[in-house]
Amino acid sequence: MQLKKIVIVGGGAAGWMSACLMAQQWRGDIAITLVESSAIGTVGVGEGSTPFLRDFFQTLNIPEDEWMPACNATYKCGIRFPGWSSREDFASYFHPFNTELDQSGAIQFFKDCYARRMGYDLTPVPDDYFAASAIAKMGRAPFARMSDGSVQVATDYGYHFDSHLLGEFLKQHAKRLGVVHIDDKVVDVKCTEAGGIDSVQLAQSGRLAGDFFVDCTGFKSLLMREALAVPFISCQDRLSNNAAVALPARYAEDKAQKSAQPQARFPTETIAQAMPYGWMWRIPLTQRWGNGYVFDRNYADFDQIEAQLREQLGSACDDFSARRIMWEPGRLQHHWEKNCIAIGLSQGFLEPLEAPMLRIIQFTCERFVELYQSDGLSGRAQQRFNQSVNQLIDGNIDYLQAHYLVSSRTDTAYWKTVQNNQVMSPELARLLRAWRSKESFDSVLSELSDALVYHKTSWYCLLAGKGEFNLPTKQAPASAHAPKQRLKEYNAKGAQNCLLTEGG
Numbered sequence: 001m002q003l004k005k006i007v008i009v010g011g012g013a014a015g016w017m018s019a020c021l022m023a024q025q026w027r028g029d030i031a032i033t034l035v036e037s038s039a040i041g042t043v044g045v046g047e048g049s050t051p052f053l054r055d056f057f058q059t060l061n062i063p064e065d066e067w068m069p070a071c072n073a074t075y076k077c078g079i080r081f082p083g084w085s086s087r088e089d090f091a092s093y094f095h096p097f098n099t100e101l102d103q104s105g106a107i108q109f110f111k112d113c114y115a116r117r118m119g120y121d122l123t124p125v126p127d128d129y130f131a132a133s134a135i136a137k138m139g140r141a142p143f144a145r146m147s148d149g150s151v152q153v154a155t156d157y158g159y160h161f162d163s164h165l166l167g168e169f170l171k172q173h174a175k176r177l178g179v180v181h182i183d184d185k186v187v188d189v190k191c192t193e194a195g196g197i198d199s200v201q202l203a204q205s206g207r208l209a210g211d212f213f214v215d216c217t218g219f220k221s222l223l224m225r226e227a228l229a230v231p232f233i234s235c236q237d238r239l240s241n242n243a244a245v246a247l248p249a250r251y252a253e254d255k256a257q258k259s260a261q262p263q264a265r266f267p268t269e270t271i272a273q274a275m276p277y278g279w280m281w282r283i284p285l286t287q288r289w290g291n292g293y294v295f296d297r298n299y300a301d302f303d304q305i306e307a308q309l310r311e312q313l314g315s316a317c318d319d320f321s322a323r324r325i326m327w328e329p330g331r332l333q334h335h336w337e338k339n340c341i342a343i344g345l346s347q348g349f350l351e352p353l354e355a356p357m358l359r360i361i362q363f364t365c366e367r368f369v370e371l372y373q374s375d376g377l378s379g380r381a382q383q384r385f386n387q388s389v390n391q392l393i394d395g396n397i398d399y400l401q402a403h404y405l406v407s408s409r410t411d412t413a414y415w416k417t418v419q420n421n422q423v424m425s426p427e428l429a430r431l432l433r434a435w436r437s438k439e440s441f442d443s444v445l446s447e448l449s450d451a452l453v454y455h456k457t458s459w460y461c462l463l464a465g466k467g468e469f470n471l472p473t474k475q476a477p478a479s480a481h482a483p484k485q486r487l488k489e490y491n492a493k494g495a496q497n498c499l500l501t502e503g504g
């Protein structure tokens with residue numbers, strides 16, 4: 001069947017990202033209508049990305065100097081994780097977006113991790129090995145000025161952005177690509193006799209029919225969960241956090257006014273700081289900080305968490321009100337059912353510790369476009385789509401859960417419980433077993449490569465960064481410390497050549 005009309009329901013980041021990608025691909029061939037209710041609004045949080053968002057804007061041919069200022073966006077070289085470990089020397093570490101330039105640093109890092117796993121007294125904290133860590137530590141942008149005066153990318157990077165502004169920017173772009181926009185509320189979903197979706201009934205504008213539907217209705221999942229009854233698979237038993245308080249804060253001084261090139265003059269890392277009942281994010285935008293505390297409602301309530309967050313942020317958050325958000329972590333059993341796919345929070349949610357959601361949105365949409373192009377709406381396309389989306393989400397669950405399993409805080413019952421959780425995937429259990437034993441970790445990573453979403457460097461950074469090592473039993477020769485020191489100096493020198501920013 002050749003699609004003629006796609007209806008996207010929902011105008012949050014998922015709806016507008018999907019509208020842009022589909023319209024970019026099918027403009028003129030398939031009519032695309034997006035209906036959203038401005039009265040209902042969007043979830044309005046979600047301010048950090050991975051490097052995949054660069055590809056998204058490249059696909060749309062939108063340069064950074066167009067979209068970044070419009071979305072108060074800054075560069076992100078990676079994520080800093082303070083406070084997750086009580087092990088000496090591992091109080092904080094940086095998870096970098098690394099690049100090919102980091103190859104020798106990465107090789108040395110893997111070697112030092114191996115030596116430490118074998119008992120030598122090395123301290124392989126990722127910060128010392130990767131360019132992105134040095135750049136972020138200096139508060140610089142991921143671009144180096146070369147000796148000929150040209151500017152080149154110095155490390156892979158993602159972004160921080162204001163999610164409302166991003167939605168608005170993408171809305172305007174999608175409309176320019178021909179997407180029809182309706183602001184109205186869906187009050188009913190009509191199904192066909194065959195069990196697919198026939199149309200959605202709008203409060204003001206009547207019936208809206210289409211031959212394919214994209215559910216971007218956020219946590220409501222109006223089409224997939226409500227109308228089509230696709231089962232939801234909770235992963236609360238693995239990722240127990242189920243709520244957040246989001247609270248912006250002012251910068252100490254008005255940075256935006258001081259800067260002619262705002263997005264290059266702010267901190268270039270997300271901070272994910274462990275807290276007594278979860279963790280707190282700090283995200284630098286050009287006009288303010290985005291902050292929030294992700295936690296488990298079984299251990300603390302919203303009032304307690306907001307008080308802790310306000311105490312942490314001080315008077316900088318006085319002018320702002322907090323938002324309280326709850327969710328059940330998990331995903332749909334499958335994401336394509338009959339003539340409907342789910343994209344965004346309607347397909348599930350994983351906590352934002354590694355900011356995985358926009359990547360999942362982008363992947364889900366791109367995968368649909370790709371499979372429709374190659375296999376149409378066939379059962380084969382549907383099966384491949386569901387399998388690959390689930391693989392991406394499940395791989396993310398493994399990586400997220402690993403943060404908790406190897407944390408070593410013991411200050412609250414919350415931390416003791418998440419560390420001692422025995423519920424995990426066989427793949428994650430296998431990885432942790434290998435790391436903790438003398439088995440070759442790299443062989444196990446290769447063996448599991450089909451299931452793993454995060455690359456080797458990310459796994460090493462997580463496990464070494466949190467100090468997941470036994471106490472050393474052997475003294476390393478003095479020469480064994482030298483390569484790390486050299487890399488540290490090399491990266492610091494390289495970072496000096498990166499465009500200047502002002503620290504937070």
Ligand SMILES: Cc1cc2nc3c(=O)[nH]c(=O)nc-3n(C[C@H](O)[C@H](O)[C@H](O)COP(=O)(O)OP(=O)(O)OC[C@H]3O[C@@H](n4cnc5c(N)ncnc54)[C@H](O)[C@@H]3O)c2cc1C
Pocket residue numbers: 009010011012013014015035036037038040041042043044045046047048049163184185186187216217218219220222244246292325343344345346352355356357358359
């Ligand atoms: C605390 C928290 C922090 C997060 N941090 C990050 C992060 O750092 N990085 C990241 O990548 N992601 C993050 N996310 C996830 C991110 O916010 C979402 O994935 C993203 O915003 C997409 O949301 P959405 O479009 O699926 O849903 P929403 O933004 O909720 O949009 C739903 C849309 O559906 C519409 N709608 C609903 N019902 C109806 C109806 N009956 N009729 C018409 N329209 C309707 C709404 O009006 C709205 O337009 C975070 C999420 C949370 C909760």
